[in-house]
Amino acid sequence: MTGPVPELAERATACAEFLRDCDRVLLASHIDADGLTSAAIAATALERAGIPFEVVFENQLDEDAIAEIAATDYDTVLFTDFGSGQLDIIGDHEDAGAFTPVIADHHQPADRDTQYHLNPLLFGIDGAAELSGAGASYVLARALAEAADHDVAADGGQTATTARADNRDLAGLAVVGAVGDMQASGGELHGANEGIVAEGVEADVLETGTDLALYGKQTRPLPKLLEYATDVRIPGISGDQSGALRFLDGLDLDLKADGEWRRWAELTPAEKQTVASALVKRAVSRGVPASKIDRLVGTSYVLSEEPVGTELRDASEFSTLLNATARYERADVGLGVCLGDRDEALERARTLLRNHRRNLSEGIELVTEEGVTHEDHLQWFHAGDRIRETIVGIVAGMAMGNAGVSRSKPIVAFAEKTADEGDDADADAVKVSARGTHSLVREGLDLSVVVGEAARDVGGDGGGHDVAAGATVPAGREAEFVDRADEIVGEQLG
Structure with a gap:
């Protein structure tokens, strides 16, 4: 197997082959967007490989949490999006025979190692900027599919080559995890992440392109999109509801449908170009530095199988939705959404997201005022x-x-x-x-x-x-x- 990150291929294969021989696995993961997507990728790969598993989430993998994991009757524990930094503690339990750890992580490792440790930092890849925890899980998932293909071939069967069969359809979740982990430096993903993006595009689960680099392009009405655009502040528009409305009203475009403001995702390419050009001109005229104006445009990562106008279609909005679940003790809801539940789990996640946004707004107001x-x-x-x-x-x-x-x-x-x-x-x-x-x-x-x-x-x-x-x-x-x-x-x- 070469996979999306060749440097990790050999270690990923070793981890996958070990997991293939396990009777069952305890999957433990972190609770943020990267952790939830990591867990979903790993869970899907384990299920497809026919490996029974149970999922647990931890906000912090400390000594007590690891001790609780060690007290279970699982002989194998797969840690995703954490574990490397706690290898000294995990290693003590491994030495005591409590369990064998398999780790797919990207955080700085403790001064100890274990045999089944998949971390980009061990192979010269920057885990903070070039591969997230979800990316490490994706590399493992690809290796698990490869191991399954080998088993089928060894039995005289035929191996499948579809995106689902080789787990390339999970690339979209890996990109959501990377974006949620703030790895889109300069408006786009870099390094090993690029290999995952390429596989997602090939699998028809991901679309990329140059677009306005503002949060909320799928779900926010245009005036709100511009009003809440704070990464690059444009005087007279950012944080100014009436200013954003005046700006849009001044464009020679019909930006409403049935009396309601349209969303960015609903605009035609020509309409997007007109709005973007006008934004840049406004920024220049108000003295915004060129280096900041450049940040108005970046690479978009769109999950092509998700409906237009939903949080799940844009990688950034998807990651925010996930953050709104586990951070309020509902990791199960975020995992359900990642695994495809578009009914109860998605509705619950949206409710949590509304609460999350309110709490963030109140928190930012508190910090700004005090x-x-x-x-x-x-x-x-x-x-x-x-x-x-x-x-x-x-x-x-x-x-x-x-x-x-x-x-x-x-x-x-x-x-x-x-x-x-x-x-x-x-x-x-x-x-x-x-x-x-x-x-x-x-x-x-x-x-x-x-x-x-x-x-x-x-x-x-x-x-x-x-x-x-x-x-x-x-x-x-x-x-x-x-x-x-x-x-x-x-x-x-x-």
């Missing part, structure tokens, strides 16, 4: 219990660029951890989420190192990626964490 504290090299705020720990990082990232919140410094957010029912162990812990920008990463920022080292220095632990990371630290030691993190960021950015 402001952030600026250190020499970073900025931070403490939300206490006013923003859920599962979304405080998203709020922090979205607040960057608002009044008083800089995009030239990484932002650190604190929130009280939510104790599990009947367990007050988390009452003395605080969740830390950190967000940066890809331009800061290009200057040398690595939040995984910043958060990990600062957390461990105050008795906590953490990690993640260069552009986004998280940790848990003891309550009362936030100031120490900020001091140490600010010092490390200063060293990285010179």
